[in-house]
Amino acid sequence: MRGWPKGKSRKEVVGYAAAHYRMGSANTHVCARCGEQAQEWAYKGGCPNELTQTVRKWELKYSLDPGFYEPLCSSCHITQDHSRGVSWYAAKLTEDQVRALRAEYAAGGISQAKLALKYGVSPPAVQRIVTGRTYKNVQ
Ligand SMILES: [Zn+2]
Helix, strand or coil: CCCCCCCCCHHHHHHHHHHHHHHCCHHHCECCCCCCECCEEEECCCCCCCEEEEECCEEEEECCCHHHEEEECHHHHHHHHHHHCCCCCCCCCCHHHHHHHHHHHHHCCCCHHHHHHHHCCCHHHHHHHHCCCCCCCCC
């Protein structure tokens, strides 16, 4: 399968995506910290089956269990990421996938929402990737 994340078993990736779809959109929830409209799911920590992915020098933790996620608005999510380095959407894409996503978007004809579905990340994450706010190291 094209674009399969390196170093992950098929089972693990399928579980990751399935957990994501079960949770649905965070937009229909309010932020667990400030009560504003939530935008993204954030991993709360504490899952007994916690998984870890190392990206550059950071060790990011995540879970396949939606019960260990809470809806957060962008600003609270960023605050949490800075304090714990934990995010549902962080570190999901390989550098090759980031390049492919940007190339597809630059070629036109596909929306950020469609790219989000295709790559299994949130639309705000796609926006951050194509505008270079995230994955700055990927050229
Ligand atoms: Zn908030």
